[in-house]
Amino acid sequence: MRAMARIGLLTGGGDCPGLNAVIRAIVRKGEDVHGHELVGFRHGWAGVLADEAMELHHGTTSGILHRGGTILGTSRTNPYKDDGGSARVHQTLAARGIDALIPIGGEDTLGVARKLADEGVNVVGVPKTIDNDLAGTDFTFGFQTAVQIATDAIDRLHTTAESHNRVMVVEVMGRHAGWIAVYSGMAGGADVVLVPERPFDVEQVCDSLRRRHESGRTFSIVVVAEGAERAGGDGPTAGEGVVDEFGHARLGGIGVDLEHEIEERTGFESRVTILGHVQRGGTPTAYDRVLATRFGVAAIDAVSDGAFGTMVALHATAIRQVELEEALREPKLLDPALYDTAEVFFG
Numbered sequence: 434m435r436a437m438a439r440i441g442l443l444t445g446g447g448d449c450p451g452l453n454a455v456i457r458a459i460v461r462k463g464e465d466v467h468g469h470e471l472v473g474f475r476h477g478w479a480g481v482l483a484d485e486a487m488e489l490h491h492g493t494t495s496g497i498l499h500r501g502g503t504i505l506g507t508s509r510t511n512p513y514k515d516d517g518g519s520a521r522v523h524q525t526l527a528a529r530g531i532d533a534l535i536p537i538g539g540e541d542t543l544g545v546a547r548k549l550a551d552e553g554v555n556v557v558g559v560p561k562t563i564d565n566d567l568a569g570t571d572f573t574f575g576f577q578t579a580v581q582i583a584t585d586a587i588d589r590l591h592t593t594a595e596s597h598n599r600v601m602v603v604e605v606m607g608r609h610a611g612w613i614a615v616y617s618g619m620a621g622g623a624d625v626v627l628v629p630e631r632p633f634d635v636e637q638v639c640d641s642l643r644r645r646h647e648s649g650r651t652f653s654i655v656v657v658a659e660g661a662e663r664a665g666g667d668g669p670t671a672g673e674g675v676v677d678e679f680g681h682a683r684l685g686g687i688g689v690d691l692e693h694e695i696e697e698r699t700g701f702e703s704r705v706t707i708l709g710h711v712q713r714g715g716t717p718t719a720y721d722r723v724l725a726t727r728f729g730v731a732a733i734d735a736v737s738d739g740a741f742g743t744m745v746a747l748h749a750t751a752i753r754q755v756e757l758e759e760a761l762r763e764p765k766l767l768d769p770a771l772y773d774t775a776e777v778f779f780g
Contacts, residue, residue: 442459445478449575455729473488473489501713513548534554537561559728587656599652600652605658605659606713625642630767630772642655742756
């Protein structure tokens with residue numbers, strides 16, 4: 434790539450603490466060190482389709498490190514669901530003189546990026562998902578913030594659970610993987626953690642709670658990932674058949690089902706708290722600010738080095754480059770050994 438280039442970037446999928454730190458890092462090193470011009474497309478792939486963009490520089494990215502969300506906006510738009518969508522993407526990039534593109538997102542956003550790479554677009558991806566289920570990287574930014582938010586909620590629910598002798602069911606995010614559920618459950622001292630990777634039997638959950646209460650402990654905390662499934666059941670609860678442009682159903686409701694069934698089967702007063710989008714909101718933790726910054730710097734370096742068709746990733750403590758195809762081959766599911774560790778403290 435020539436010394437000076439025009440680099441486009443976008444944020445796609447769900448918003449996530451740390452996105453602004455990535456944008457800031459790309460702009461700061463891209464502008465100051467490499468001499469690039471930076472263009473931000475608004476609202477993810479929708480902004481590329483609509484040719485809606487803004488120039489990015491020191492002035493437009495100053496003071497955003499600690500801010501949640503994304504100054505560029507985001508969406509779950511899939512260009513390949515639109516007739517002629519791919520052609521419009523290519524037209525926009527050509528009209529704006531974009532030499533390379535840095536999409537920041539998860540499986541869906543980077544899946545579009547991989548298809549564009551196959552079509553000749555110069556792409557370097559940055560992994561983003563609070564679920565931490567993207568292969569190729571040990572951690573994604575936003576995950577640690579979501580875990581901290583969930584842990585704080587569990588800590589607060591402990592006090593009301595103990596005061597009222599209740600079972601508190603806490604539903605957290607996690608469509609395919611239970612990373613948030615297990616991390617926050619372990620950190621918050623949950624008595625049961627239910628994850629998508631291990632289908633559960635409601636009666637076994639109730640038996641565990643009965644044993645706990647029979648031993649003299651009069652309250653319990655159950656943490657459940659939104660994508661958790663019953664053994665032999667119909668899978669996670671979807672919101673009225675609503676699906677996005679990538680075919681994902683809107684999940685939610687497993688916590689409500691559990692609350693009703695636990696109370697009905699055990700007689701223990703039960704309440705549910707669905708954390709939902711609060712896990713995405715607010716300021717990123719220090720860890721996520723640093724990781725996001727490192728990803729942004731590594732991404733603009735990869736572009737400048739011509740390492741296209743890759744994604745920056747955390748391996749142990751180092752930032753590496755992995756092929757997009759490898760990163761998207763399959764989701765990164767929960768480590769069974771980690772769940773086994775959490776299970777020691779159940780009941």
